[in-house]
Amino acid sequence: xxxxxxxxxxxxxxxxxxxxxxxxxxxxxxxxxxxxxxxxxxxxxxxxxxxxxxxxxxxxxxxxxxxxxxxxxxxxxxxxxxxxxxxxxxxxxxxxxxxxxxxxxxxxxxxxxxxxxxxxxxxxxxxxxxxxxxxxxxxxxxxxxxxxxx
Numbered sequence: 001x002x003x004x005x006x007x008x009x010x011x012x013x014x015x016x017x018x019x020x021x022x023x024x025x026x027x028x029x030x031x032x033x034x035x036x037x038x039x040x041x042x043x044x045x046x047x048x049x050x051x052x053x054x055x056x057x058x059x060x061x062x063x064x065x066x067x068x069x070x071x072x073x074x075x076x077x078x079x080x081x082x083x084x085x086x087x088x089x090x091x092x093x094x095x096x097x098x099x100x101x102x103x104x105x106x107x108x109x110x111x112x113x114x115x116x117x118x119x120x121x122x123x124x125x126x127x128x129x130x131x132x133x134x135x136x137x138x139x140x141x142x143x144x145x146x147x148x149x150x
Contacts, residue, residue, distance in 0.1 A: 003086055003087045004087065005081055005082075005084075005085050005086070005114050006083035006104065006112065008087060008114060008121065008122040008125075009083070009104045009111070009112035009113060009118060010034075010114070010118060012111075012112065013038055013113040014028060014032045014037060016038075016039055016070055017039070017041065017070070018039050018041045018069070018074065019069055020069065020070045021070070022054050022070065022072075022073060023065045025037060025054060035051040035100070035117075036049070036051075036100060036101040036115055040110070045105060045110055046071075047074035048074060048075050048078045049070050049074040050101070053074060053075065054073060057072065077099075079097060079103065080105050081102045082105070083112070091119055094116070100115060101113050101115045
């Protein structure tokens with residue numbers, strides 16, 4: 001399927017175990033340049049951990065990131081989609097649920113992850129394929145400063 005999520009997802013995503021520490025999760029994210037990790041337990045997808053989840057738990061004064069576990073911070077409500085699901089079906093689900101990623105699974109195997117960054121790349125590709133010309137114009141830097149209030 002041409003516009004299926006499998007054409008836009010990040011294949012073979014970096015994962016983490018639910019019993020890993022938040023420190024280990026942050027290190028894994030930094031090492032691989034990702035902001036979402038599917039969380040696994042015994043070969044099964046049990047959640048997803050985002051950079052924001054880690055930041056939230058780390059902001060609590062009583063939490064030691066070296067001691068806190070991924071399972072304490074992860075989201076259990078994972079948006080799971082089949083690799084053949086159309087991009088046009090996944091994007092509105094992500095927006096409605098306000099989630100930053102969808103985990104792509106077939107027959108219990110995590111094949112990929114589709115994030116908001118992947119969605120932006122998909123928009124770029126699809127617009128280019130449709131021949132849409134650049135609609136963004138450069139704002140003069142003096143005007144940009146006045147708009148931002150600087």
